[in-house]
Amino acid sequence: MQMTRRTPRDVNRSFGKLIVVAILIATTALSLFPLFWMLSTAITPGSATIKTPPSLIPLPTGLLGAGTDLPAWIRERAYSPTLENFHELSTQTQGNIWRWLGNSAIVAISITVFHVLFDSMAGYAFARKTFPGRNLIFGLLLSTLMIPVQVTLVPNFLLISRLDLADSYLGVILPGFADVFGIFLMKQYMQTLPREIEDAARVDGANEWQVFWRIVLPLAKPAVATLAIFMFMRSWNNFLWPLIVLRTGAKYTLPVGVATLQGEFSTNVGLIMAGAAVAAVPMIVFFLLFQRYFLGGIRIGALKG
Amino acid sequence: MARALPLEHVTARRPSGRRTRWREYRTGYLFVLPSLAMFVIFLFGPVIWSLLLAFQDASLTRRDWNGLDNFRTLASDRVFRKSLVNTAIYAAVTVPVHMLVALVLAGMMKPLAARWQTFFRAAYYLPAVTSVVILATVWRWMFNPRFGAINQMLDLGPVAWLSRPNLALWAVILSAVLTIPAAGVVMYSAAMGSIPEDLYEAASLEGAGAVRQWWDITIPLLKPTSLYLIVMYTIWAFEVFERVYIMTGGGPAYATTTIVQLIFDTGFRDWDYGVASAQAIVLFVIVAMVSAVQFRLFRSEVEY
Numbered sequence: 001m002q003m004t005r006r007t008p009r010d011v012n013r014s015f016g017k018l019i020v021v022a023i024l025i026a027t028t029a030l031s032l033f034p035l036f037w038m039l040s041t042a043i044t045p046g047s048a049t050i051k052t053p054p055s056l057i058p059l060p061t062g063l064l065g066a067g068t069d070l071p072a073w074i075r076e077r078a079y080s081p082t083l084e085n086f087h088e089l090s091t092q093t094q095g096n097i098w099r100w101l102g103n104s105a106i107v108a109i110s111i112t113v114f115h116v117l118f119d120s121m122a123g124y125a126f127a128r129k130t131f132p133g134r135n136l137i138f139g140l141l142l143s144t145l146m147i148p149v150q151v152t153l154v155p156n157f158l159l160i161s162r163l164d165l166a167d168s169y170l171g172v173i174l175p176g177f178a179d180v181f182g183i184f185l186m187k188q189y190m191q192t193l194p195r196e197i198e199d200a201a202r203v204d205g206a207n208e209w210q211v212f213w214r215i216v217l218p219l220a221k222p223a224v225a226t227l228a229i230f231m232f233m234r235s236w237n238n239f240l241w242p243l244i245v246l247r248t249g250a251k252y253t254l255p256v257g258v259a260t261l262q263g264e265f266s267t268n269v270g271l272i273m274a275g276a277a278v279a280a281v282p283m284i285v286f287f288l289l290f291q292r293y294f295l296g297g298i299r300i301g302a303l304k305g
Numbered sequence: 306m307a308r309a310l311p312l313e314h315v316t317a318r319r320p321s322g323r324r325t326r327w328r329e330y331r332t333g334y335l336f337v338l339p340s341l342a343m344f345v346i347f348l349f350g351p352v353i354w355s356l357l358l359a360f361q362d363a364s365l366t367r368r369d370w371n372g373l374d375n376f377r378t379l380a381s382d383r384v385f386r387k388s389l390v391n392t393a394i395y396a397a398v399t400v401p402v403h404m405l406v407a408l409v410l411a412g413m414m415k416p417l418a419a420r421w422q423t424f425f426r427a428a429y430y431l432p433a434v435t436s437v438v439i440l441a442t443v444w445r446w447m448f449n450p451r452f453g454a455i456n457q458m459l460d461l462g463p464v465a466w467l468s469r470p471n472l473a474l475w476a477v478i479l480s481a482v483l484t485i486p487a488a489g490v491v492m493y494s495a496a497m498g499s500i501p502e503d504l505y506e507a508a509s510l511e512g513a514g515a516v517r518q519w520w521d522i523t524i525p526l527l528k529p530t531s532l533y534l535i536v537m538y539t540i541w542a543f544e545v546f547e548r549v550y551i552m553t554g555g556g557p558a559y560a561t562t563t564i565v566q567l568i569f570d571t572g573f574r575d576w577d578y579g580v581a582s583a584q585a586i587v588l589f590v591i592v593a594m595v596s597a598v599q600f601r602l603f604r605s606e607v608e609y
Contacts (some may be wrong), residue, residue: 020413027410028428031485032444035432037454054457093330122340129333137337142346148544148592150565151585154358154572167385178348183340235548237436240565244573252469253510255438259551262442276442280435287434291427294434298491 007252038280041273043081046088049270054080085274086146092264092271093257097278099250100257104236107253111176111235118177120220123186124212128198138187141180149239157244167247176235182227189223190216229286229293236283254279261262358582375583385584387559388567389591391474394562395477396542399481403538404531409487412523414490415497422494430487433463441551444480448453448552470560477561481548489534496530497523532603541591564588 044055057074058081066300089097126138156175157166162288165171193216201215217224239255246252254262258275265271287294362371379385399545410429414422432440447454466476498521508518546565549555555562555570562570564584572581 017416020416024410024413024417024425027485029427030483031429031432031487033454034440034447037447038439038443049452054452054454087454118343121336123332125336129329129336131330131333134333137341141340145345146593146596147348148354148540148585148589150544151355151582151589152348152351153568153585154578154581155354155571156347158354158578159347159351174343175347177340177343178346180344207350208586212336237438239438240569241434244569255436258440260437261515262445262551269449269452272442273446276439280439283434283436284431285363285602287427287431294430295423295491298488300432 002172003010024203035280035284038273041269042085042277044079044270045082045084046268046270049268049273054079055283062151073272085270087275087279089261089271089278093261096110096250096252096257096277100254101278101282103169103251104254107172107242108235109230110173110227112231114173115177115179115182116224119182119227120186120190120217120224122183123188123190125217126187127190128195136184139160141183144178153240153244156241158246163231166245166253167251168245169251171245172242172253175241176238182231185227186220186223189220196266225290226293226296229290233283233286235295353469355582355585358578359586361579363578363582371579372436375579376587379583379587382563384559385567388562388564391561392473392543392563395481395545396476396516396539398478400535400538402482403486403489404535407486407493407534408527408531410485410490411493411497412519414494416576426491426494427486429485429490432484434485437547438551440484440565441548443478444548445552448476448480458579467553468557470557473560477549477552480552486538489538492530492534493527496527498607528603532599535603539599540592540596543588543595564591 040058041049042055042057049055053076055077057078059074059078060080126134152175160166160171160175163171165174196213197219198215201211206214237255238253239259242253242256243259246256249257249260258272258279261272261275359375360370360372362369362374410425414425417425445467448456448466450456450465455466456462456464464472466472504522504526505518508522513521539552544565545563546569549561549563549566550569553561555566565588568581568584571577571584
C-alpha cells in the first residue's frame, strides 16, 4: 500500500469538509425538530407534556421504575411512551378525528384521480392534436398561473353556495380542478413520446379514446405518477378552501379539524399534537415510499417548500 | 417554454380531407373540454365576478354598485395598511433568507456523494410534505410561554412570543425562517449538478480559487434558477396565510394580520364580499408588479 503524505492543504480540506458535514447535519436536525417535538408530545402521557425540563426521551416503563440507576438528567427528561392521547382525542372528538382522516382521504383521492384523468386528456390534445385556437387556449390556461388563488375565493364560495354545495365534499373538490400545472406537465411529457406506436394502433383500428387510454396513458406513467403524488399531497394539505366551504364538524378534512382542536383543547397540548400527528404521519409515510417522485416533482417546480 | 415547439409543426401531419380534419379537431376539443369547462366555471368566471364585486357594495343581503368606494375605504383603512406592511416585512425577511440558505446548503451538498445528497434533500423536504397547518400548530406549541421548546431551550423565562404585539410578527417570521427552504435546496442542487465540470477545471488551470469560481461561474450560471426561486418565494410570502391563522389568528391587535388573513376575515367573518374582493385585487396587482420587477432585474441570457 502506498502511503500518501498529508500536506497541510489536505488537512485543511478535510477539516473544511468536516465543518460542512457538521453544518448539514445541524440543519437537518433543525429541519426535523418540529416533527420530532410533535410526535414526542403526542406520545407523552398527559401530565408529562407540561413540565420543566421538557419530556424528550421516550423510555420503556420498566427502565423508569424505582431501583434503576439512570442519571438524573435523563430521568428528568424521560417519559414512558403511550397512546393515551390518541384514545383521549378519539373520545373527546366523538371519533371525529378518524372521520376527518377518512374525509381527507376521500377528498384527496377524488381530486387526484380526476385531475390526473382530465390533465392527461388535455395534455394529450395539446401535445398531439391540431385544432383551431389550440395555442390560444393553452396560453390562456397558462396565464392563470399569474392569478393568486385568493382572488377567486369569494366568487367561488358564492358559486358553490348557489349550487347548494356548501358544506359538502363536492364543494371542496370541484374548484380544485381549475389548475394548469398538470396539463402543462402532461403536455411536455407526451411531446417526448414517439408517435409511431400511436399511429400503429390507429392502423390496427383503435379509436382515439383507445389510443389515448391504452397506448399514451401507460407510456406516460412516470409523468402520471409525479402528477398524482403532487395532487394528492396538495389536496391532503389544502386548508383555506375547505375551511371556507365546510361548516359541520364531522365533515372537516384533517387540517381544518386539527386547526379547531387548538381552540377546544388549548390546555391539553398532548391531544392537539396527537391530532397533528394523525394528519402528518400518512404524508410522511407516503413521502418515504415515493421519495424519488417527490424530488422529481420539486425539480420541475411543482411542489412548495 | 409555453409556446408549441416549432418541430411539432414539421412532424404534425396535416389532416387531408375536410371530414378527417374535422374529426381531428373534434377529438382535440373533446379531450380539452373537461379541463376547459372547469377553468371557465371555477376560474375565469370567478375572476371576472371578483372584478365586478370589487366595485359593489356586496354582502350576504345587499348588492349595489358603489364605484370606487371599496378602494377608497381600503386607502384610508388602517388595518389594511397594517396588513400590507406586515406582509411586506414578512416577505422582505423570509425571501432573502430562504434564497441564501437554499444556495449555501446546496453549495455545501455539492461535493458530497450522491446518496448523501439524496439523504439531505429528503431530510430537508420531509417537513414540507406535511401541511403548513400542522407545522404551524407545532410552532405555536414551541412558542408556548411556559412549556414551549423555544423558551425552555433558550432559558428565557416565560416570554409570551405570540401575544406581545411587538414580538408576534417576529415569532411568525422566525418560524418561517427556521424552516429549511427545501424546494430551493433541491432546485439549486439540481442546477449546480448540471454546470459542466470543465468550466471549473479551466478556471482552476487559470489560477482561480474556490471563491472566485463560486462568484464567476456558479452564481451567474444559477441565475435562471435564482429568478424562478425568488419569484416563487416572493409569491408564497405575499400569500402567507396558514402560518398566521394558526399561530396568532392575525392578532394581537392586528400585529400579525397579513393580506390573505385580512381577505379571509373581511370575506368570511364580516361577510363583506365587496371589500374582500377589492383587497384580493390589490394583492393580485402587488404580486404581479413584484414579479415583473424581479423578472426585469434577474433576466439573463445565460446559456451553457
